[in-house]
Amino acid sequence: xxxxxxxxxxxxxxxxxxxxxxxxxxxxxxxxxxxxxxxxxxxxxxxxxxxxxxxxxxxxxxxxxxxxxxxxxxxxxxxxxxxxxxxxxxxxxxxxxxxxxxxxxxxxxxxxxxxxxxxxxxxxxxxxxxxxxxxxxxxxxxxxxxxxxxxxxxxxxxxxxxxxxxxxxxxxxxxxxxxxxxxxxxxxxxxxxxxxxxxxxxxxxxxxxxxxxxxxxxxxxxxxxxxxxxxxxxxxxxxxxxxxxxxxxxxxxxxxxxxxxxxxxxxxxxxxxxxxxxxxxxxxxxxxxxxxxxxxxxxxxxxxxxxxxxxxxxxxxxxxxxxxxxxxxxxx
Numbered sequence: 001x002x003x004x005x006x007x008x009x010x011x012x013x014x015x016x017x018x019x020x021x022x023x024x025x026x027x028x029x030x031x032x033x034x035x036x037x038x039x040x041x042x043x044x045x046x047x048x049x050x051x052x053x054x055x056x057x058x059x060x061x062x063x064x065x066x067x068x069x070x071x072x073x074x075x076x077x078x079x080x081x082x083x084x085x086x087x088x089x090x091x092x093x094x095x096x097x098x099x100x101x102x103x104x105x106x107x108x109x110x111x112x113x114x115x116x117x118x119x120x121x122x123x124x125x126x127x128x129x130x131x132x133x134x135x136x137x138x139x140x141x142x143x144x145x146x147x148x149x150x151x152x153x154x155x156x157x158x159x160x161x162x163x164x165x166x167x168x169x170x171x172x173x174x175x176x177x178x179x180x181x182x183x184x185x186x187x188x189x190x191x192x193x194x195x196x197x198x199x200x201x202x203x204x205x206x207x208x209x210x211x212x213x214x215x216x217x218x219x220x221x222x223x224x225x226x227x228x229x230x231x232x233x234x235x236x237x238x239x240x241x242x243x244x245x246x247x248x249x250x251x252x253x254x255x256x257x258x259x260x261x262x263x264x265x266x267x268x269x270x271x272x273x274x275x276x277x278x279x280x281x282x283x284x285x286x287x288x289x290x291x292x293x294x295x296x297x298x299x300x301x302x303x304x305x306x307x308x309x310x311x312x313x314x315x316x317x318x319x320x321x322x323x324x325x326x327x328x329x330x331x332x
Contacts, residue, residue, distance in 0.1 A: 007036050008044070013056040016041055017048030070106055074098070078106045086115055130196060134324050135229040137195035137259075139272040140217065140236045142208045145284055147184045147292040156288040187292065190216040191279070193272045194229070197323035198315060199307050200275060204296055210244035217247075221254055227324050235259040237269060282306070 008016065016034050019025040020041060025033075031041035047055035070078075074096065081092045089107065093100040107113040131137045146153075149169040154162025166184055175183045188208045192201040201220045205212050221231050234256050236242035242260070251258040261268035283302040289295040311317040 008034060008040070010056045010058075013044045014048070014053055017044045017056070020045040021049050070102060075106055075110070078103055079110055079112065082107060082112050132196065134194050134196045134199070135224060135231045136233065138220070138224075138231055138234045139193040139195060139269055140213075140220075140234055140242070141191055141269060141272045141276070142213075142239065142241075143189040143191055143276045143279065144208075145187045145189065145280075147187050148289050148295050149184050150291050152288055152290050155285060184292075187296070188212075189279070191272060191275065192216070192220040193275050194224070194320075195271060198271070198275075198312050198320040199224075199227075199324060200303060200320070202279075202299065202303055204299065208239070208241055210241040210246045213241035214246050214250040217250060218254070221256070229324060231256055233257045233259055235261060235269060237261050237266070238263055278306070 012034060016030055016036075019030045019033070020027060027038045027041050027045070030045075031038040034041070044056065077096060078092055081087050081095065087095075089100045089103040093103045096103070104113065149162070149165040150172070151157065151165035151168070152162070153165070157165065169184045173184070175185060185206075188205045190203045190205055190208070190213065193199070201223050203216050203219065205216070217234065224231055231254070234251060236247075236258070238260055241247060242258075248258060266273050279302075283299060284295065289298070307321045308319055310319060312320055315323060
């Protein structure tokens with residue numbers, strides 16, 4: 001339907017055309033029946049006679065011939081400058097001696113008018129993918145966060161007080177680094193994201209060894225299995241825990257195909273990298289925590305909110321859990 005007040009929808013056009021062509025109604029009577037002119041009734045009847053039901057859809061209003069359209073060689077030059085040098089419309093127009101508005105129109109038509117649509121490293125359009133079913137691919141990674149000292153970290157209490165809190169916490173725990181400086185430790189968040197649904201599974205651990213990584217993988221596979229998801233593949237970066245024989249053997253034992261990202265290309269595992277940013281903004285640094293235990297205590301509630309209630313822009317602003325099988329009690 002071309003607009004809200006259109007007299008004929010594609011379905012109504014088909015009914016009108018069938019009355020004229022299949023049931024031999026006069027054009028005037030069919031036009032009166034659908035409150036349109038006889039010329040309109042004739043147009044849709046002729047289209048139905050030559051094209052069938054497919055002819056009832058709206059056609060593009062663009063002219064068949066556009067003599068003044070930007071020539072293809074010029075379009076290729078514009079696209080090349082955009083991809084390889086990431087130039088804007090004004091700079092491209094200056095180099096090619098043409099109006100900037102024309103360059104912008106070409107960039108819009110080629111869907112590269114925003115630099116966010118172009119890969120910064122290669123200049124090529126960003127290629128996005130999504131597997132068809134939950135469990136087809138899991139993304140795994142480790143997010144490392146400095147632990148919160150007793151009394152709060154420097155982000156909320158300031159540098160001076162933050163250093164005092166850090167020293168007091170290190171004195172209580174007796175933890176020092178190699179240079180004998182106060183050390184409160186690192187929290188290793190082992191994160192797992194389902195490629196199709198974006199459902200997240202997280203475990204906070206004290207290290208990122210191969211034993212811990214494989215244990216988290218087993219727990220994640222079992223967690224997804226409880227929700228009706230069978231894991232087929234898992235993709236990780238080239239961290240030592242993921243290159244180990246134990247990781248390989250564990251994936252084989254679970255019937256999972258292990259895949260690796262391209263070296264120095266975190267974009268290959270972009271879904272989980274973007275999730276880490278959401279995790280940091282929505283939970284880790286969202287508010288003041290007076291200790292590491294307080295921050296970890298808030299993690300399960302945030303993960304539940306992310307999976308069950310937070311709208312995800314990449315899946316039509318729906319909650320990730322809605323893309324899993326709707327088993328009783330799992331979408332609460």
